[in-house]
Amino acid sequence: MKRIDMPSFGADMAKGTVAQWKVTPGEEVKKGDIIASIETMKGLIDMEVFDDGIIENLLVAEGEEVKVGSPIAELRLKEDIPLKAEPLVTEQQPGSVMPTEPQAKQIEKQQPIVIPLEKSAIAPATSIKISPAAKFKAQQLGINWQGLAPGRGPEGAILLADIESLERTERVTETDKLVQPQIAQDDSGAAKLLMRKAIADVVSRSKKDIPHYYLELDVSVEKTKQWLVEFNADLPPEQRILINAVIYCAIARALMHFPEFNGFYQQDTFTPAQQVHLGNAISLRQGGLVVAAIHNAQRINLKKMMILLKDQVIRVREGGLRMSEMQDSTITVSNLGDRGCDRIQSIIFPPQVAIIGIGRQRSVPWVMDEKIVIANIVSISLAADHRVSDGHMGARLLDSIDNLLQQPERLL
């Protein structure tokens, strides 16, 4: 019997609620099936099951709030799993959604877990020790203890005193002073605050731990633009393709040849990913950010990419994002293409090792064939982890994306 726990989608999520069960006891499920809709502050997230089996029991009722890590269902697996695997789960990663995987069937899933990037994207390290008192306090404060440096306890264990000193440091920061009055009485205010804190957590840690280097390239998108104009001319709106889709396809394909930008850096080791799961950074209209993965993006053609991007935005806004989308990104693309900035210098979301930024499409004087013409260009920027890659490779990656964008029809 396999225990299914309430998953965590980030540091600030200490509890979760099953908004709706999508399965009933006795129902057969396959890996990837959606078994429940979990309510989070980003909306409803669809929770997938990671094994084939039969739902044995549903342990919590719809609408019942439970702690992250507590059991919510039991699954009878197709093959048996020795029960002694389970206690390991509770000790190491009660807050993580996939702790059972490493010991269980999912060795074939190559990438380590990527917890939603707008919260603290923590390495699923199994060696972080923390005292129960410290963990409780951390959860109360919305601090992601798994992302913290080793504490003062034995073997670097994080103790209550470590969390308390963090709390004191937080209290005296300017941001905190600004933030305090904003703690609204209503839920949405508090939720926003938590989200902001979670984002702050990730980006602070990223800047502290990852030696970033930055590259930019201005890319002419004249050919892409002209091609799109022709392509879209006689099509109804639902079939038109946006330049975003073209750029994403180009990026995904280029990345397959530059593995040092696509994968995870954890415990002093870089593991390149086998596929490009492009993390699409989507702004929430009420503030905040969701990074949703487009799986196997290198294999997706333009039309399909457009459909997926549109569908993803709708699900981000209206609910229905899947857990696998929130966890699997191997690299992030931050597209501020419509907003008023020429280029973006982004912050890498650990444990990823790179992030690509796309600025707005703009008209500039440009030299083509020894003449000055007016061209539409886009600035594409790359922030990368210097522990894993060097500028030379980064420049080649950008150049490769540029080349792909000069032949957009090949991405169809």
Added chain:
Amino acid sequence: MTDLGSLKSAVGELILNIAPDVDLKQLDPEADMRDELDLDSMDFLRLLEAISHKFGVNIPETDYQKVASLQAIADYISNAQIK
């Protein structure tokens, strides 16, 4: 043939489906809608899809500059329906 006022309301409804947080009452119908309401190109395309389904009016890419404001959209739809 719908009057412009109710056309604007109807388009307003469609906008709310895409961006539920906007306050249409605050929107100047002559202002650039995308700027005022923070709609990106994806939002805008979805709006055009909704307009196409609801009013049977297809706004091609070449006419995008003609539909920058709520008023302009209403005018466009109204003219298209007359034809």
